[in-house]
Each structure stands twice: as structure tokens, then as C-alpha cells.
Amino acid sequence: MDVGKVPIEGATTTVDGKREEIEQVEPDAVLNKRLVRKIDYHVIPILILLFAFSLIDRNIIATARVAGMGKDLELTGNKYSVALLALFPLYILIELPTNFILRKISVKGFFFGMVFCWGTVAMCHAFVKTFSQLVAVRVLLGLFEGSFQPVCIYIVSSWYTRYETQRRLATWFAMGQLLAAFSGILSYGLSTLNGTGGLEGWRWIYLVPGLITIVLAFPVWFLVCEFPENAKWLHTEELDRLSAWLAQDRAEILEDRMTVGRALIALKDWKIWVLSSLLFFLTAAAYTMSFFTPTILSSLGFSVALSQILLTPPYIAACIANIITGLAADKAHIRSPFIIGHVVLTMVGFGMIGWGPNTGAKMTGIYFSIIGSQCAIPTVYTFLANNVVGTTKRQMAVPLQTVWGGIGGIAGSVYFRQQDAPKYRPGLYASFSTLALCLILTSSISVYFHLQNKKADREGKILEGVENFRYTL
DSSP, rough: OOOOOOOTTTTTSSHHHHHHHHHHHHHHHHHHHHHHHHHHHHHHHHHHHHHHHHHHHHHHHHIIIIIIHHHHOOOOHHHHHHHHTTTTHHHTTTTTTTHHOOOOOOOHHHHHHHHHHHHHHHHHGGOOOHHHHHHHHHHHHHHHTTHHHHHHHHHHHSSSSSSHHHHHHHHHHHHHHHHHHHHHHHHHHHHTTTTGGOOOOOHHHHHHHHHHHHHHHHHHHHHHHGGGGGGSSOOOHHHHHHHHHHHHOOOOOTTTOHHHHHHHHHHHHHHHHHHHHHHHHHHHHHHHEEEEEEEHHHTTTHHHHHHHHHHHHHHHHHHHHHHHHHHHHHHTOOOHHHHHHHHHHHHHHHHHHHHHHHHHHHHHHHHHHHHHHHHHHHHHHHHHHHTSSSSSHHHHHHHHHHHHHHHHHHHHHHHHOOTTTTTTTHHHHHHHHHHHHHHHHHHHHHHHHHHHHHHHHOOOBTTTTTOOOOOOO
């Protein structure tokens, strides 16, 4: 919603009328900015906090492993990769029906149940005694966390216009990643409790964040936002204004409801499949870095404590880069060039990790890989959201995209195998291959969108059934 360019009914264009027009526009622009700020404060902060703890509870296995869990549970051979992979089967299966269910029930109730359950399962990691028990709790964690990301993306994209979405998704994603990055420092502190209460240090690494997540579930009931049409904190005038913005931007209808027929029509659109599949290639790289960076750092000769602490700085850099990317991409109204640039940066990073001549080069590669993959992911989220018209189609497109992301998580779990240490050549080759495919698909669909926009400009072709709609490149 371009808060400075909302037309004012009845404004004059005469010379004498210019003063009158300005007097009418200025109060309206102020109201628009106030409404956007109000939406930002209500929608984004709680989602950032929840995202941070979802990442901590899901990925803290990496620091727990180097803090002693690997030895105590005898995670030899491919057992660690199997434990990582166990998260994803139910994580993927639960994603597709999530947004359909969400429209039928209370968002607040859905979030409360989801967060409480995954916090409980995360805490249970502290009490596992065997590899089989670890796999079991990872499976349950995937079941309860699988709904979270598609719900967040769908909610955010329901509140904002196409060219305001990325900076919000980038802020949500980057700040959540930043808070989660401090889990390395938190893990180091908790690992020093080794022996306290009869628990090993790695068990405290699971216990405390899990308890915090459970406690966090209760204020969620009061802080998480419903969809616009159900938001009680919006006045009638504000809801009407928001509805007009969304309708003008992409023919958005707040009352649109999912049906089986509409869902099937949405799934027949090949563009949704291409756009959603891009997330697979990027999450494979991102999960590889999340799960294996502590191991890579240890292989470089850093101590367990320092390996945990060194996890944080790359994600701080990625947070800053992510927010800058979101602002720049929204201002330029483009997505694909940023995706391509960050994919190339990620590939350069992997190359430096694998073939860097010294520790400094490999550390730089870790920074490049994390920054590139973390910045590309919210851009891909927005690339799809910007080019999907209507709430029904987006209800199918967003979870389909996150399903691809979950499949990428499976790939990222097995790329770097223990028997390939310390060079991990097969994992690096697999990473290069998936990222190269991402470049090809992103470039191809961007060219297609460009040609379709030109055809619409030249011949008046109506795109996506909406007059004056143009694809975002």
C-alpha cells in the first residue's frame, strides 16, 4: 500500500484547488501510515519470537551433538544424519492441509496448541537415552513444527500488498534467525551446567529452551493476530481501507473461501510448482549450514566451546544483509535478480569451504554461504506470494512451497556424511548441483514473466484473470 499515493475522491485539479487537494491528501496519508504501523506492531513481533524458538528447538541438535550427545547416544556412522532426517516426513505431510484447516478454526487456538506441543516435545529431548528415542522425538517435533512456517507466510502475505511483503518477511525471517543464532552462545552457557541435577550439559541445552517455548505458548493466545477480516483491533474504517488496498493491488477478496474445486485449479498452475520448488534448492543449502557448521568448525581445529560461539556472527551478518535486501527488493519491485545474486554468493561460499587454502578462507566461505542462503529464502517466499493472485490459490501455493522446503531439509540432512569428513566433497558437489538448478529455474521463469508482461503491455492480454496485473520479476 503506497501510503503517499492513495487517490482522494473529490479532489480538484484547478490551480486554486491545489491547496485544497493537499489539505485532503495529507491527513489521509497520515492515516495510512498509522494503519501500516499498527499492522506491523500487531502482526510481526510475536511471529519473530516464535520463529526464533522453532529454529532453536529444531536445530539445537547440532550444538548438543558436539557438547556430548553424539558420544552418549553413540551417534556413529550415519546415525546423526538419520536423526536429522527424522524431523521431516511428518513435517512435510502436515504442511499441505495447514492453511485449509486454519481458515476453519481460530488462529490463536491453532498457534497455542502448536507451540505448546512442540515445546513439550523439544523439552523431552533432554531425557532420551537411546538413538531410537532421539529419532522418535524428532519425528514428533516435525509433526508439531511443520505447520508453523506456512501459517506465518500465509498470514503475513494476507496483510500486506505485493511490494510491502518482502521487507516484512525478510524482517520476520532475519530477526528470527538472528535470535536463534544466539543459541550457540546459550548452548555454551548451558553446557557448563554439566552434572547439575544429574544431567549432562547437552541435556540442559534441550531442557531450558523447551521450557521457555512451553511458557511462551500462553501469551501467544493474546498476541497472535487473526486474519484481517477477523481482527478485532481493526476499526471498521481501517478494515475497509485495508480491503481496498488489497483489492487494488491483486484483486484480493478477504471473504474468499477454499473449496476442493478451487484447490485443484490452483494445483494445475505450473507456475506455482516452479516458484515453490525454488525453496527446495535454498533450504537444502541453509539446513546444511545449520546442521553441519559446528562440525565444520570443529574440523578446523576450534574447541567445542568456540565452535558454538562462532555460530552467531555469520547469522548477525545475514540478518543485516536480509533486511537490506528486503528494503531494496521492495523499492525496486523485483525479486529474481536478488535471488540469483544470493545463490551465486552461496555457491562461492561452498567453494571456499571445500577448497579454501586456509582457515580464514574457509571461515569466509561459511559467512558467504549463510548470508547467501538466508537472504535468498525470504526473497523466494515473496517471489511466489507476489505472483499468486487470490487467497484460495495462495492457500495452496504457500504450503506447497514449504513442502518443497521440507524436502530440501531432508536433502540438507544427508549431504554432509560423516564418512566424507573432513573435505565433504560429495556434499559440496550435491550443493553446487542443486544451487545451479535454482539459477536455471529462476532465470527461466523470470524470462517467461518478462515476456508475458510485454505481451500484456503490447496486446492488452489479461494476466491471471486480473486487468492491469503484471508479474513481479
